[in-house]
Amino acid sequence: MRICQLPEVMTTTMMTANMRSVLCLCATILGATAAAGRAEVSFKPHVEVYHSVLRIEESNEASQIEFMNRTGDVSYYSDNSGAVIQSLGGRLGLSARFGARLSATFTYDNHIWHVFQGRDMPVYDNTEKIAGGVHEGYLKVALGPMPAAPVVLRLGYFNMRYAPEVMNLGEYLFRTGVYPGYVLSGGEGIELLGAHVQTTIVPHLTQDLLFTSEINIFPAYDYSLSYLARVDILNIAEIGAGAMLYRVVSVREENTYNALSYVGDGADTTRIPLSGNKLMGRLVIDPKPLFNPGRMGPEDLKLYCEAALLGTKDYPEMYEDIRERVPVMAGVHVPMFNLLDVLAVEVEWYGTPHGCNPENSATAVPLVQEQFRYGDRDDWKWAVTATREIVDGFEVTARAARDHLRMEDGNGWYQPRELMKLPGDWYWSVRSSIRF
């Protein structure tokens, strides 16, 4: 494995400090485990059922959607505007608590989903798909004085959501790539595999440190190190920032530093690795404490924005302009006075000239057909999301958007191609869920 170059001034000091920290952490974990071993074990199941229907009203990108028919041949749809996708499924899970500090959570998901039905699709093809697998599985350790432990450690496969006000666009630190800089959207955060430590030791300051393994995009297993911090200011504002050293530890160098991933030729050849650094900054303002909010709901009138830099280093030809690697979003929760729990309006600008393809044949150089494909035509995205809890445990979410919509691939990840690229493309969806 290769650890990418870190600034020298950091190296020695960090290593010494890190060793002490690691030893302390191990000691506390052992202590917590020993204490848990003497404690009573309790189990708490949880269940969720969900159904979603999505209709693409207009998509200029749909002609590139592949489908596999019953005989295994690949064909392409010529027109998917008006296409409907439905998904229904369930999750069952179990949380086990071993005393006050140690708990384990496991959730299994299985659902029926579909691929597109197109006019040109052979009528004998069955588009019903079944997908199932682990939705989350992690160990959680609470460290420090209870009940509000100042340090919490999670190990395993867990959901990460650092911006709960985001309903679709944003949360760039973990839902993006570098070289090429793809962006994901959606309102449920993202699942990560690895270790996550969160601390609130400093009042009003929440810090997160993550060490995660890439499991969705080839090359798999490369490790990334991330740090986030957010400061709460009098419950009126929150300022957050983060950094991610993406693929800082390469498991197989020949994959992370792909021999085909270069630009130029001869003496002017520049190799572009799949690794890189991401930066993120965000701001949330909730002015309700400044006045009597009346019948406003707890989420009403929140304003938020976020920006990220997907790759701090410039590379010639493909990544020369830093502004083309900066997605920016802004959102507001329109006051609904409890008619809806949330009505979020979000917009995003992302000026990359290349197509946002996470797979990209595992090279950092965009595929030929993705290079400078759309210019500035696909820079703007928007989303309107409304949620309402009808009764305790039953929630309905409706959305209209032109975002980074991708179809799922049935393996817990997404098909690479975005479906909402150009002005005029948009879709709507309705999702209902029962969860307790």
Next chain:
Amino acid sequence: MLRTAACLIAATIAPAHAAPHDTAAGLAPSFRMSGDVSAELSYVVNSSDTALVPGSYETTYLSGMRMSSLTGVLRLNGTYQKLDAEVSVVGAQLIMPPDPTRSTQRRNKYSFNRLLTAYGAYSFGDADAPQARLSIGYFPFSYSGQTRSLGSYLFRSGTYPGYVFSGDSTAYLAGLHFETSLPGILRHDLFLTTEVEWDPQYDVSLSYLARIGVDKPFEFDAGVFFDRLVPVYSFKTSPEELPHLNGTIIEAGGEGDTVYYTKQGVRLMGRFRADLKHFFTSERFSPQDLVVYTEAALLGVKNYPGFYDDVTERVPAMIGFNIPTARILDVLSVELEYYGSPWRNDPSHARPKPYENYAYETITYASEGTGWRGTRNDYKWHVYAQRTLLTHITVSARVASDHLRGLTSDGSIYPYERLHGYDEWYWSIGARVSF
């Protein structure tokens, strides 16, 4: 940093109080986990199923074929105030007959896990004795619990061309289900469902079932199913294909009036069950003995000239009877079915025009002997026996000539029937452990 670490260690090892659980009466959800494990071994004694492998026209490849399955179901039910939710998954390992389009020799070994149910339900009125109940999601439904294989036509069939299934009477539906009893003796079930399994998918259907005398000695059921009432892709549900007869376009609606075939249609169902023990009293009868049940359906009320001009060809009908066994068995049931459709019984055939083939009826290029299979397969029969050994263990056996299909690699139903005549049959034995 050292002071911080020391504080953490001290705080961790010190006695910690468990976080209080929400134990307020009625506020915490309650859960129940259940499931079962079952195994079944089957043997096809005789089948004329035709192989479609290029260069082969073998009609005996399935005779003597063994099949087996090992299946597990895990179910989690949760209740929170007036909300119920259920998620269940099924996993199985199967050995199934070959796919006749690919091979006649190699049986297929599959392992799969898939969603079985995922739904929530809200109870109106008292949660313990609700006046009505609304379910949403992917839920099981059966109105004919006595059915062992044949019947349950309202939800286990299709229209234009009509197809039927056999097997467990439970249908798995996606959508909404509203149920109530008003007055108490009359039960109403209203469904708004979406097609998730067979092409064209997503079409929305509306159905209603009325039942009088549920759990009483005599029960009458009647139902109507507006199949694909709201098509999502109208170009697939009603593809505007004109039928051809001897190379000439015929006009389905009569001269000068073209009507296209469509998969939309209306199904009707009627069912009657009688527990004859109502007239006899004997301790030698088990609860299932002496129950007679019959059901008939009309798979498409509207005639269409050409392919669907005879309403009797769209009426499957069955009758079943539970033979008393002096409590030796829990149930010994015999079922018979007649379904005079001349077309292939194929749910995957997504066009409203039937599959035309020499073995089935054709109108395009009819010739002598055409449709021989469509005539031979009109009658089906099924004999089933079950015995509970211990409280949670049951064993069963069956001998049948029904609509045997098998499963595919992801657990969905293989669309093509394997048995094509009353003299083509199989037997199976099985065991189940429930918890």
